[in-house]
Amino acid sequence: DTSGVEKEAVTFQCVAEGKPAPKYSWVDDQSRPLGGQEGYYVDEVKGELTVLDLRPDQAGTYRCTATNPAGNDVAEAQLRVLTKPKLEQFLNITVPVAGNAEFRCVFSGDPRPNISFQKETSVEPFYDGINSDARIEVEQTVDDYGNSVGIMKISDVKRSDDGLYTCTGSSGGGETIGWGHITVQFAPTFEKQPTDEFWSWEQEKVNLTCVASSIPNATIQWYIRNEEIPQRDPNLRVLALGPTGVLEVNPLDNSYFGGWHTEKIWIIFRTYTCQATNELGVVNHDVTLKQVHKPGPVTSVKVDKITATTITWRILEPHDNGGRPITSFLVQYKLRNMAWDDAEASSWTKGSAYTLERLLPKEHYVFRFAAKNEVGISEWSGEKSEQMPEVTVPEEPLIFVNDEGVNFVPYTDHYDLQWKTPLDNGDPINYFTVIYYQVVEDGSGGWKTLGAKIEKTVEFPGVTTYQIQKLRPDTHYRIELRAHNSIGYSSPAELVIKTAHGNVQYESFQPVLLISQANGFNDS
Known part of the structure; x- marks a missing residue:
């Protein structure tokens, strides 16, 4: 006996002994010869019967006959066709907040499918029985037709339960996925209201807007001082009734605002109420219309x-x-x-x-x-x-550094100095000078100079970077940077660096802090 999956192929093997070697033939349970039949292939020498593109109606008994001049022999085998689960029912449902939901999912198939539920936004499916969220329970049963029935129950439904769910039927015949939706109804809220304040000036029209969130959609009614908007007032016009309610106000005078004083300033406003209603509830929300104007004078x-x-x-x-x-x-x-x-x-x-x-x-x-x-x-x-002051030397440059103290350089033999051009104080900067020299700590928090000072010039206008080369590994250096114009030199911007130990080098990194002896600099 053998089994196969629907739409796939399966092969029977028939083996007999005899001399001379027998030939083989196959018939189905209605004794119809299968050799040469569409959907079947019979190998008379090897005794194989291949059933192609399996169908459920091909399940049953198949007989093999082995024949030679001395006689024949017959053997039978059973074929079982495993069918892919077929979704018979999985309906969308609608339930109010705090209500109870029941998803029913029905699959047919042979063998009988196992059913699982999963929310689209979840990583794992729900499991049979009471889940970690105790509101959710899954059970499986069989209906009068022998179909698998999966039932997922959700008690005390929340808005977060709204969404798409999958119902999956699985068996030896394969897997089939169905989709269903739980719509959770809830009373109106104004959780997505973008603003509660609206403004108008110089009698400009303004649209007051209320955005109600709810399922089903809410209708909007407008009120002033607990009274409905008077239809006879042409300056108050309802443009939309929901779920986004819009009231157009044409404030011809201050009666459309109202007002009160605070700290010697006259604040002119009026509160309008929008009321959202659906079958699950009613909620009010206040918005204000303020009369605004140009700013007062700058005094400080x-x-x-x-x-x-x-x-x-x-x-x-x-x-x-x-x-x-x-x-x-x-x-x-x-x-x-x-x-x-x-x-x-x-x-x-x-x-x-x-x-x-x-x-x-x-x-x-x-x-x-x-x-x-x-x-x-x-x-x-x-x-x-x-x-304005007289023309003078430039302001002090600002050096881009990574630390406020000693800067540890990721290279053993060079340092990329970068700076921001300072204000020129009325006379153009024509170059920068870079001075660097080796230093060691003097034991009292300061630095002692070792060896000669090396000075380099960077012409300007031009780049505001300079690579200091031929440095020693694992060594401290002080760097001084000055800006120059025809009047003279700025005060120096200074920093101390320490090169990397040995030959180790790292990827460069972006400077993020600024260090300078002065506060002002040119943004150009």
Whole structure:
């Protein structure tokens, strides 16, 4: 006897003894000769019967007859066709939160399939019996037709149970996967509401929006002071009823806002209520409509740093931001004897360095400032008068380093020095000098110089890197970097490095910190 899987092939072997050697023939359980029949192959010499592309109706008894001139003999064998599991039923279900869900999955097949359930987003399937999540229980049974039935029960359903599930039927005949979905219904929430504040200025129309999350979808109703939006008011118009509710407000006067005082600022707003409803519940959510305006004047401006050609300001927000965040600051500036109509202007994003460049050394300038929000620009205020310093030597360079103390170099014989170009203080930088020399600790926290100092020049404009070569392994070096213009040298930026031991080298790594004796530098 033998068995085979549906749509595959199976071979019977018939062996008989006789002299002369017998020939073989095969018939099915209805005595039909199979030699030459479609779907069968008979080897008369070897006694083999191959059944091709197995079908369930080919299961049964097959007889082999061995024949020679002396007579014949007959043997029988049984064929069992294993069928791939066939999904008979696996229906989507819908259940409310806190309810009980029951997934039923039915498979037919021979042999009878085993059934397993798995959520699409889970790594492992659920197992028979009560699972680690005790709300979930899986059982298997057989229906009146002999089909396998898998039942997965979920008690006290949660929203997280919503999603796609697989039901898999497995047997010796193969594996079949079915897909089903649990839809978990829940009362409305406003968990995806993007904002609860809306703004308008200069009587601009604004759409108040409420986003309700629920299954089934919710409808939205709008209220003011617990009363429905009056249909007779042409300035209040409902544009969408859900699940996203939209109320268009045309605020012709302050009655559409309301208002109150805080810290001497008049805050004008009104609360609107959107009510979301579906068959599982009702929930209210308040949004506010505020009347906003341009910012108040800038009142706090101080010089943070000044050079011959640049000035950096420290600017504080105005006390009244107009009801919307300040996005940028603006400056107008002019020579002292000029009119404001001829002034130059610049602007900075809030939080950036508030620096003006390319000013004239020794000149007297007058500056005034304004703040900007999405409504507009404040009045000009905070007027300041400053005289620029004389042209002088450059500011100190800033060296890119990896550590604030001794920098351990991943190479035995060289170091890649990198720096940021400093402010030139009114006269262009024409080169940098790099000085390096060997040092050792002097025992009191300082460094003692050993040997000669080596000086190199790096022309500028040009690169702001220099590779120091022919260093000794496992050795400390002090490096000094100066910027030069026609006036003279800057103060030096300094650091101490230690080269790697022996011949060991490592991959280079990105410098992340800055070290300098001064705070200001040119961002160009």
